Amino acid sequence: MRSVLTRWLGAGLAAALAVITLVLAVTGRIGLYINPDGAWFAIGMAVVVLVGTALSFVLPLGAEDDHGHDHGEVHHDDHAHHAHERRVSPGALAAVAGGVLASGVVVTMLALPPASLSAELAASRDVGAPPLFAGSDVVSLASTGDTSKFGVGDWAAVFATATNPDAFEGDAVTLTGFVSGDTDGGFDLSRLVITHCVIDAQPARLAISADAAPPSTGQWVTVSGTVRATGSGQLAIVAEQVTPIDEPSDPYEY
Amino acid sequence: MALSLGLALIVVMAAIYIFAPQLLPADVPTRLQDGVTLALSVLIESLPFVALGVVLSILVQVWLPAGVLERWMPRRAWARRAVLSLLGMIVPVCECGNVPFARGLLMRGFSVSETMTFLIAAPIVNPIVIITTHQAFGFSDGILIARLVGGYAVANLIGWLYSRHPSPDALLTDRFRATCEVVVHERGGRGRRSLAQFLVELRAVMPALVIGSALAGAVQVLVPRNALLAIGSNPVLSIVAMMALAIVVSICSNIDAFFALSFASTFTPGSLVAFLVTGPLVDVKMIALLRTTFSTRALVGIVTTVLLFAFALGAVVNLLA
Numbered sequence: 001m002r003s004v005l006t007r008w009l010g011a012g013l014a015a016a017l018a019v020i021t022l023v024l025a026v027t028g029r030i031g032l033y034i035n036p037d038g039a040w041f042a043i044g045m046a047v048v049v050l051v052g053t054a055l056s057f058v059l060p061l062g063a064e065d066d067h068g069h070d071h072g073e074v075h076h077d078d079h080a081h082h083a084h085e086r087r088v089s090p091g092a093l094a095a096v097a098g099g100v101l102a103s104g105v106v107v108t109m110l111a112l113p114p115a116s117l118s119a120e121l122a123a124s125r126d127v128g129a130p131p132l133f134a135g136s137d138v139v140s141l142a143s144t145g146d147t148s149k150f151g152v153g154d155w156a157a158v159f160a161t162a163t164n165p166d167a168f169e170g171d172a173v174t175l176t177g178f179v180s181g182d183t184d185g186g187f188d189l190s191r192l193v194i195t196h197c198v199i200d201a202q203p204a205r206l207a208i209s210a211d212a213a214p215p216s217t218g219q220w221v222t223v224s225g226t227v228r229a230t231g232s233g234q235l236a237i238v239a240e241q242v243t244p245i246d247e248p249s250d251p252y253e254y
Numbered sequence: 255m256a257l258s259l260g261l262a263l264i265v266v267m268a269a270i271y272i273f274a275p276q277l278l279p280a281d282v283p284t285r286l287q288d289g290v291t292l293a294l295s296v297l298i299e300s301l302p303f304v305a306l307g308v309v310l311s312i313l314v315q316v317w318l319p320a321g322v323l324e325r326w327m328p329r330r331a332w333a334r335r336a337v338l339s340l341l342g343m344i345v346p347v348c349e350c351g352n353v354p355f356a357r358g359l360l361m362r363g364f365s366v367s368e369t370m371t372f373l374i375a376a377p378i379v380n381p382i383v384i385i386t387t388h389q390a391f392g393f394s395d396g397i398l399i400a401r402l403v404g405g406y407a408v409a410n411l412i413g414w415l416y417s418r419h420p421s422p423d424a425l426l427t428d429r430f431r432a433t434c435e436v437v438v439h440e441r442g443g444r445g446r447r448s449l450a451q452f453l454v455e456l457r458a459v460m461p462a463l464v465i466g467s468a469l470a471g472a473v474q475v476l477v478p479r480n481a482l483l484a485i486g487s488n489p490v491l492s493i494v495a496m497m498a499l500a501i502v503v504s505i506c507s508n509i510d511a512f513f514a515l516s517f518a519s520t521f522t523p524g525s526l527v528a529f530l531v532t533g534p535l536v537d538v539k540m541i542a543l544l545r546t547t548f549s550t551r552a553l554v555g556i557v558t559t560v561l562l563f564a565f566a567l568g569a570v571v572n573l574l575a
Binding site: 006007009010011013014015016017018019020021022023024030032033034041042044045046048049050052053054055056057058059063064095098099101102105106108109110111112113115116117118120121124195196197198199200202 | 256257259260261263264267268270271272274275278282284287288290291292293294295296297298299301302303304305306309429436446449450451452453454455456457458459460461462464465467468470471474475478503504505506508509510512513
C-alpha cells in the first residue's frame, strides 16, 4: 500500500499533469494556460514523463526504496528504524497531509473543465500602470505603419508610450476584448496579455468613446472604430460599431 | 504486461480529464475556478522543467562516470563555489528544474554548501534570464547588472556562511539523507537505476510543486494586488512591497523581468531589483520545493539571508539611481 502511494505521489501526479497538457494540446486549448509559442517544450517533456511512468511499471513495487536490503543487516536495521520514526513523528503527519492535499489539487484539476480567467480577476489585477509587455518594439513597429494586426495589448502599450500621437491619428482598428467598466462618454475595453503562462497575465486597457449605452461589465465585444488624438495629446479610440460576442476560444493575447 | 498496465492507467486519466467535466455540475465559484486555472498554468509551465531537471539528475547520478565533473573543479572551497555558481550558464534548467538537479549533485558527493551555492545562483545567473532581463530593461538604472551581480554575490555569501556550519548533514531533511543512502548503495543495471531515480525524484518534488503552485494560485485570488502597490514610490516601502509581491506571484525567473517592467513607471528601480533577486530564490513555490531537501532551520536561514540581501541591494540601487 505504502509503495503504491509513493508511486502515485511522484510519477502519478506528474503523469496526471502530463496527460492534462497533452489533452489540452491535442484539443487546441493549451493557449488557455500557456503561451502556445512555448508549448512544444511542455508537450515534449510531457511525453517523456508518460514514457518514464509507463516504463516504471516494469520495476516491481517498492523496488526504488528496497535496494539497501541486500547490503547486510546494518542497513536493513537502519531503514526499519527510519521507517518507524517516520510513522510517529510530526513530520510524518505533515507528509501525509501534504500528500492528501497535493492529490486533492490534482484530482480537482482533472475533474474541472479547462477555463479562462474571469473578468473580475482581470479587474482586480488592473493597478493603473500602463502595460509595456514587449518593451519598445511594439511602439517602433507601430510608427512604421502596419497596425492591422495590433490587439488591445499592443495599442495599450502604444497609447501609454507614443511620443508622437499624431502618427496614429485616423488608423482604423477592430479589437476584441471585454468591457471592464463605464467611463464618461464610453467604456474601457480590456484583454489579458500573457508573456509565458496565465500566472503572469496582465490586463491591458483602452478607453473607448461610444455614443450608445455601454454594454455591461464583463461582456465580450468586438469594437470597430478609429484612433483619434484628443485635444490634450492623448490617444483614444472612437467606436463606430460595438458588437456583443461570446467569449472567444482564445481569450488572451500573447 | 506491466507496461500495458501503465499505459492503461494513462488512458484512464485522459478519459477522466476529457469526460469528467461533462458529468459533474458546472457551477464552480469564480474564485475557486480562477485559483485552479492559475495553479494549473504554473504546473503546466513548470512540469517540463522539472522533468528536464530529473533527466539531468539521472544523467549526473547514473550515467556520468565517476570523476568527470570533479576533475574540472578547483581545489579551494571558495573557488569551487565560485565555479558552481556559474554552472547555471550551461545547464539548461530553470528554477524548478534546479532542485532535482541539485539533489543529483548532492547524491554525487558535492557538499551541502556547494550545492546551495549552485541552487541559489543558477535561477539568476543563466543565459535565458540575462537575455530576457536585457530585453525588458536594457541597461537602464543598472537593473540588469545589479540583478546578476546580486544573484551571484548572495549565492556565494550563503555558500560561504553554510560552509562554516559544523555538521552540514543537519542542514538536510532526514528523508533526503535516507534517500541518499539508498541511492548510493543501489545496484542493478543502469536502466533500472535510472528508472528508480526517476521515481524517487518525482516522489520528492511533485507534491511540493503541486502544493506550491496551489498556494501561488490561492494567494493571487485572495490578496488584492492594490494592497501591495499603494506604496510604489516610497524608496523603502516600495522595496518591501515588491519583495512581498515576488514571494507571492511565483513567476518563473525566465520571464519575471517583463512582469517587473509593467511596474517600472510607478515603482523605484531599487524595488524592481529587489523583486528580480527575491522572486527566483524564495517565492512560495520555490520554498516548498527547497523544503524537500533542506531542513526547516536551514531554509529559514536561506530565506532570511536572501531577503536581507535583496533589501540592502534595492536600497543601494535607489541611493545611486
